[in-house]
Amino acid sequence: xxxxxxxxxxxxxxxxxxxxxxxxxxxxxxxxxxxxxxxxxxxxxxxxxxxxxxxxxxxxxxxxxxxxxxxxxxxxxxxxxxxxxxxxxxxxxxxxxxxxxxxxxxxxxxxxxxxxxxxxxxxxxxxxxxxxxxxxxxxxxxxxxxxxxxxxxxxxxxxxxxxxxxxxxxxxxxxxxxxxxxxxxxxxxxxxxxxxxxxxxxxxxxxxxxxxxxxxxxxxxxxxxxxxxxxxxxxxxxxxxxxxxxxxxxxxxxxxxxxxxxxxxxxxxxxxxxxxxxxxxxxxxxxxxxxxxxxxxxxxxxxxxxxxxxxxxxxxxxxxxxxxxxxxxxxxxxxxxxxxxxxxxxxxxxxxxxxxxxxxxxxxxxxxxxxxxxxxxxxxxxxxxxxxxxxxxxxxxxxxxxxxxxxxxxxxxxxxxxxxxxxxxxxxxxxxxxx
Amino acid sequence: xxxxxxxxxxxxxxxxxxxxxxxxxxxxxxxxxxxxxxxxxxxxxxxxxxxxxxxxxxxxxxxxxxxxxxxxxxxxxxxxxxxxxxxxxxxxxxxxxxxxxxxxxxxxxxxxxxxxxxxxxxxxxxxxxxxxxxxxxxxxxxxxxxxxxxxxxxxxxxxxxxxxxxxxxxxxxxxxxxxxxxxxxxxxxxxxxxxxxxxxxxxxxxxxxxxxxxxxxxxxxxxxxxxxxxxxxxxxxxxxxxxxxxxxxxxxxxxxxxxxxxxxxxxxxxxxxxxxxxxxxxxxxxxxxxxxxxxxxxxxxxxxxxxxxxxxxxxxxxxxxxxxxxxxxxxxxxxxxxxxxxxxxxxxxxxxxxxxxxxxxxxxxxxxxxxxxxxxxxxxxxxxxxxxxxxxxxxxxxxxxxxxxxxxxxxxxxxxxxxxxxxxxxxxxxxxxxx
Numbered sequence: 001x002x003x004x005x006x007x008x009x010x011x012x013x014x015x016x017x018x019x020x021x022x023x024x025x026x027x028x029x030x031x032x033x034x035x036x037x038x039x040x041x042x043x044x045x046x047x048x049x050x051x052x053x054x055x056x057x058x059x060x061x062x063x064x065x066x067x068x069x070x071x072x073x074x075x076x077x078x079x080x081x082x083x084x085x086x087x088x089x090x091x092x093x094x095x096x097x098x099x100x101x102x103x104x105x106x107x108x109x110x111x112x113x114x115x116x117x118x119x120x121x122x123x124x125x126x127x128x129x130x131x132x133x134x135x136x137x138x139x140x141x142x143x144x145x146x147x148x149x150x151x152x153x154x155x156x157x158x159x160x161x162x163x164x165x166x167x168x169x170x171x172x173x174x175x176x177x178x179x180x181x182x183x184x185x186x187x188x189x190x191x192x193x194x195x196x197x198x199x200x201x202x203x204x205x206x207x208x209x210x211x212x213x214x215x216x217x218x219x220x221x222x223x224x225x226x227x228x229x230x231x232x233x234x235x236x237x238x239x240x241x242x243x244x245x246x247x248x249x250x251x252x253x254x255x256x257x258x259x260x261x262x263x264x265x266x267x268x269x270x271x272x273x274x275x276x277x278x279x280x281x282x283x284x285x286x287x288x289x290x291x292x293x294x295x296x297x298x299x300x301x302x303x304x305x306x307x308x309x310x311x312x313x314x315x316x317x318x319x320x321x322x323x324x325x326x327x328x329x330x331x332x333x334x335x336x337x338x339x340x341x342x343x344x345x346x347x348x349x350x351x352x353x354x355x356x357x358x359x360x361x362x363x364x365x366x367x368x369x370x371x372x373x374x375x376x377x378x379x380x381x382x383x384x385x386x387x388x389x390x391x392x393x394x395x396x397x398x399x400x401x402x403x404x405x406x407x408x409x410x411x412x413x414x415x416x417x418x419x420x421x422x423x424x425x426x427x428x429x430x431x432x433x434x435x
Numbered sequence: 436x437x438x439x440x441x442x443x444x445x446x447x448x449x450x451x452x453x454x455x456x457x458x459x460x461x462x463x464x465x466x467x468x469x470x471x472x473x474x475x476x477x478x479x480x481x482x483x484x485x486x487x488x489x490x491x492x493x494x495x496x497x498x499x500x501x502x503x504x505x506x507x508x509x510x511x512x513x514x515x516x517x518x519x520x521x522x523x524x525x526x527x528x529x530x531x532x533x534x535x536x537x538x539x540x541x542x543x544x545x546x547x548x549x550x551x552x553x554x555x556x557x558x559x560x561x562x563x564x565x566x567x568x569x570x571x572x573x574x575x576x577x578x579x580x581x582x583x584x585x586x587x588x589x590x591x592x593x594x595x596x597x598x599x600x601x602x603x604x605x606x607x608x609x610x611x612x613x614x615x616x617x618x619x620x621x622x623x624x625x626x627x628x629x630x631x632x633x634x635x636x637x638x639x640x641x642x643x644x645x646x647x648x649x650x651x652x653x654x655x656x657x658x659x660x661x662x663x664x665x666x667x668x669x670x671x672x673x674x675x676x677x678x679x680x681x682x683x684x685x686x687x688x689x690x691x692x693x694x695x696x697x698x699x700x701x702x703x704x705x706x707x708x709x710x711x712x713x714x715x716x717x718x719x720x721x722x723x724x725x726x727x728x729x730x731x732x733x734x735x736x737x738x739x740x741x742x743x744x745x746x747x748x749x750x751x752x753x754x755x756x757x758x759x760x761x762x763x764x765x766x767x768x769x770x771x772x773x774x775x776x777x778x779x780x781x782x783x784x785x786x787x788x789x790x791x792x793x794x795x796x797x798x799x800x801x802x803x804x805x806x807x808x809x810x811x812x813x814x815x816x817x818x819x820x821x822x823x824x825x826x827x828x829x830x831x832x833x834x835x836x837x838x839x840x841x842x843x844x845x846x847x848x849x850x851x852x853x854x855x856x857x858x859x860x861x862x863x864x865x866x867x868x869x870x
Binding site: 212245265 | 675
């Protein structure tokens with residue numbers, strides 16, 4: 001089957017990330033879709049693309065050329081802003097192209113018009129990347145939670161704002177100072193208004209509101225307060241009262257009508273969402289059947305956003321490739337493309353360990369134990385000794401660095417054979433879950 | 436268009452929940468699908484169904500009758516266990532029915548056979564509810580994260596086990612005591628082996644592994660350690676070292692092969708997943724493009740599980756109802772079924788507030804402020820007074836109970852007009868996010 005052919009508008013941060021992800025993961029994506037996906041043409045204003053693999057497609061400087069290209073099946077719009085993005089998307093639709101966009105401003109403001117055009121023309125328009133970057137929140141709301149009457153949504157949906165509030169809270173810094181750093185780090189734009197004043201969050205919230213409650217997009221009705229007036233004092237006092245300040249987008253169905261508001265919000269610090277820090281995003285959705293669910297991940301950045309863009313491309317490519325009932329393979333990959341990768345025996349798995357042992361409290365036992373561990377190549381990260389009142393044995397607790405399980409098995413056997421060790425060694429595996 | 440017709444196998448906890456959700460949310464579901472979904476027949480061993488709305492469908496005692504019923508389009512299997520569930524599902528497929536199941540044991544053990552039968556017959560088999568209950572994690576892995584090469588998954592995927600570990604940690608109780616309580620509360624079965632020894636988690640992890648890495652289901656290769664040997668001492672020592680013990684299912688792609696293991700695990704207590712407590716589930720997925728993402732929600736229970744079952748039913752009904760490119764409406768609901776619900780003006784929104792004001796430190800000012808608040812029906816939940824060194828003004832911080840914004844606007848106007856108050860009153864809205 002011939003590849004699905006992509007025309008890419010924009011080769012900046014997200015455009016470059018999208019090209020890289022499509023190329024790097026091409027083989028695995030083809031196993032998922034049952035067909036190759038290929039960028040054939042891109043439009044960009046730049047002439048150099050550091051870090052972007054551009055070898056396999058043509059680059060032009062006129063985006064309108066791409067939306068007219070008769071070979072293009074799917075147009076990916078990553079230019080941003082209202083115009084010419086709107087005009088390009090509408091022309092792509094008119095030319096019978098499917099469209100994927102990450103443009104929240106465009107969807108929030110012109111979505112009603114764009115969707116009507118797409119329905120008329122029978123093409124698909126997808127916009128997962130428009131809200132909360134790499135978090136598949138649009139799919140969760142439209143499909144995963146479709147059984148529910150949604151009660152409310154509360155989300156941290158602007159990473160720059162959350163980075164600023166986190167820094168103010170953790171490091172006691174004031175707003176202007178942290179904003180300057182966010183700009184230096186490239187999180188905030190030179191004009192930070194969209195992030196800091198909540199306009200970007202309002203775009204996303206308008207989309208979430210429509211998805212949750214089945215109302216047309218109404219960006220102009222979002223009540224919006226930014227974070228620029230939050231002071232260090234407020235962060236400290238809130239903490240003292242058991243709360244954290246987050247910049248939330250909130251939409252809720254009430255008997256009187258639908259609430260639609262973006263503003264700094266005190267939330268109890270024991271809530272999971274209160275502990276979402278830095279540039280990360282999280283969306284808390286409350287459905288009548290499922291109760292609260294939370295979706296957490298990177299809300300911006302080249303590859304996280306590309307993750308959502310390419311997922312939309314795969315969705316469309318699957319529709320173009322398979323019968324409707326085979327659209328998504330049962331096990332995510334085509335049944336004839338499953339791999340026979342080995343499942344590793346536990347003896348071969350590498351992990352860190354917590355060990356607890358009961359030792360006769362006599363000199364030499366610790367030396368014996370550490371020697372046995374060293375012989376197996378196991379180094380110790382931390383140690384505690386506990387001497388319970390009234391017991392003749394001390395408890396020794398150790399955290400080790402990572403080691404292959406078979407070495408740990410051998411070490412534990414040796415340790416348990418020591419006269420000075422009573423009872424079995426308790427072993428609990430340990431993971432940092434950080435990369 | 437005629438309704439999509441459902442045959443329901445099992446009217447226990449999840450079956451009853453599924454019937455209730457389908458009936459209660461029928462109107463909103465029809466707005467999503469563009470068509471009604473109706474249970475026409477159910478099979479149950481019981482004869483009474485407390486709390487379940489069974490008025491609108493026939494109930495028989497022979498599940499095989501339902502899978503043969505020529506009027507049934509979709510069979511929902513909620514009996515659980517290996518047999519006769521396997522036989523019923525295979526017969527349903529042979530009879531051309533689409534199948535939705537919440538049965539992790541069945542999918543983990545017989546999924547390869549069931550999927551092959553479904554492909555052969557051209558029917559759909561869906562199993563979102565089989566892993567992590569109401570959390571749409573299967574959809575996230577198969578579709579939302581499809582752009583990624585998945586690196587690893589770590590999940591709290593058994594609520595009973597997590598409840599036990601949470602109670603041991605928070606309340607200093609020992610394993611046997613908490614297990615007894617979990618059984619009394621109905622979280623753990625009379626035979627708690629599946630939960631406590633990690634077999635239930637292993638079923639789910641086998642499914643997640645296949646979805647992540649595109650390998651066949653291999654339940655028999657899951658390395659599994661339960662939580663019954665975790666003692667209160669270990670929980671306390673781990674906490675002292677900065678870790679929390681969670682019963683995790685972990686699957687990871689390494690150069691040597693795929694890790695596939697369920698065991699108690701020490702994880703740093705600052706990780707979001709370390710703070711997932713009680714019966715809740717959470718799945719942390721690390722993809723090469725998106726980085727870490729986390730999915731949190733109820734992993735069991737009647738309606739949370741029904742949420743996933745009915746989402747699968749809606750997925751199938753959408754395929755049966757619409758052209759492939761219109762399967763999921765842009766805004767989650769059919770474009771001709773959008774509602775004109777009012778967006779509430781902010782003045783009408785009710786919320787709690789944090790207020791901070793600068794007061795001349797003289798008697799009477801607090802009395803004035805509280806009187807103004809009381810006049811607007813605003814009651815105070817907490818108060819702090821701060822007297823910064825070297826300033827002539829004191830800061831008064833108040834948390835209020837919920838009130839309509841227009842009353843707060845009026846109160847703030849009155850407060851700001853007091854001679855004893857300098858500067859504007861700072862107001863930050865407050866939400867508990869708990870229901």
